[in-house]
Amino acid sequence: MERITSRQNAIVKRFRELARASGAEISGEILLDGPHLVQEALACHVSIEIAAFSERQLASARAPLAQMAADVRRQGGRVLGVTDQVLTAISPVEHPSGVVAIAHAQFSTVTDAFSASAAKAVPLDSESIPRKRTGGMDSESEAALVLVLAGLQDPGNVGAIVRTAAACGATGLVTIEGSANPFGWKALRGAMGGTFRVPVAAHAPLTEVLRAAHTAHVHLVAAVPRGGTPLPELDLRRPTAIILGGEGAGVSDATAAAAAERVTIPMQRPIESLNVGVAASLILYEASRQRQEMRT
Numbered sequence: 551m552e553r554i555t556s557r558q559n560a561i562v563k564r565f566r567e568l569a570r571a572s573g574a575e576i577s578g579e580i581l582l583d584g585p586h587l588v589q590e591a592l593a594c595h596v597s598i599e600i601a602a603f604s605e606r607q608l609a610s611a612r613a614p615l616a617q618m619a620a621d622v623r624r625q626g627g628r629v630l631g632v633t634d635q636v637l638t639a640i641s642p643v644e645h646p647s648g649v650v651a652i653a654h655a656q657f658s659t660v661t662d663a664f665s666a667s668a669a670k671a672v673p674l675d676s677e678s679i680p681r682k683r684t685g686g687m688d689s690e691s692e693a694a695l696v697l698v699l700a701g702l703q704d705p706g707n708v709g710a711i712v713r714t715a716a717a718c719g720a721t722g723l724v725t726i727e728g729s730a731n732p733f734g735w736k737a738l739r740g741a742m743g744g745t746f747r748v749p750v751a752a753h754a755p756l757t758e759v760l761r762a763a764h765t766a767h768v769h770l771v772a773a774v775p776r777g778g779t780p781l782p783e784l785d786l787r788r789p790t791a792i793i794l795g796g797e798g799a800g801v802s803d804a805t806a807a808a809a810a811e812r813v814t815i816p817m818q819r820p821i822e823s824l825n826v827g828v829a830a831s832l833i834l835y836e837a838s839r840q841r842q843e844m845r846t
Contacts, residue, residue, distance in 0.1 A: 565640035582653055584648075584649065587742065591651070591653055593743075594746035598653045601649055602640055606633075643739075659751055664763060665721075666692055666695075694790070696723065697711060698725075700726045702794070708731075712744045713743075714834055716744030716748045718837065726805075727754065731753070760808055768789040771811045771812065772808075773800075773833065781815045
């Protein structure tokens with residue numbers, strides 16, 4: 551196995567450059583930090599080019615990371631053993647958990663995200679997200695359920711929403727220009743593998759989203775803090791795309807005006823708004839509940 555002991559190595563510099571980038575900007579490369587995310591990438595057959603493992607944690611052939619290293623090598627990836635000092639240099643987090651990898655992003659188009667059939671091609675062979683998704687929903691028979699993130703700047707929120715989308719059976723997700731990149735390392739880490747299981751389109755113009763929704767006959771709904779259809783009364787069984795606005799500002803008036811309908815989550819006074827990740831979870835769960843009831 552190759553070893554790297556110097557922080558000045560060219561490969562170390564490559565990892566660090568990718569960590570500083572906003573994601574998928576260097577030849578389509580993405581940075582995967584931590585065993586869980588690397589395992590999810592392997593389960594979904596994401597192409598891992600290089601994986602750097604803590605050589606201390608690879609000391610025993612029975613160690614969990616040793617098996618993961620073997621899996622990376624088996625799928626054609628390059629495996630490196632690095633010192634703790636080098637691992638600290640290449641990992642974007644303060645306390646690395648044993649492995650950091652460079653993989654190649656699997657981009658989807660806006661058209662893919664709005665096509666329920668595109669979700670059928672997403673691998674679902676890992677134990678973390680079962681084939682029968684939340685509520686027993688079968689992705690192969692599900693009408694489109696798309697999330698459109700408009701102006702979300704926190705990559706942690708974007709990642710958490712991607713994770714919930716995968717867990718609740720969403721068939722696609724689109725980030726509009728101005729939102730954090732879902733393929734940046736922070737968003738990928740927050741998504742915990744969900745990015746590999748749902749068609750995700752990044753940095754799309756709003757006009758392209760509107761055109762794709764019209765072509766696919768998907769009902770556009772803007773989530774607003776007040777004045778919309780109460781969430782329990784919204785019909786989420788039909789092909790639907792939910793537009794969620796950025797932290798603080800919410801959905802802009804122009805974007806909300808482009809939607810066919812608005813939805814509001816009922817709340818007890820004096821609370822008037824929720825974190826966008828929480829709002830997304832509630833809406834997705836309600837969609838899951840309605841669609842499951844339709845099948846029982």
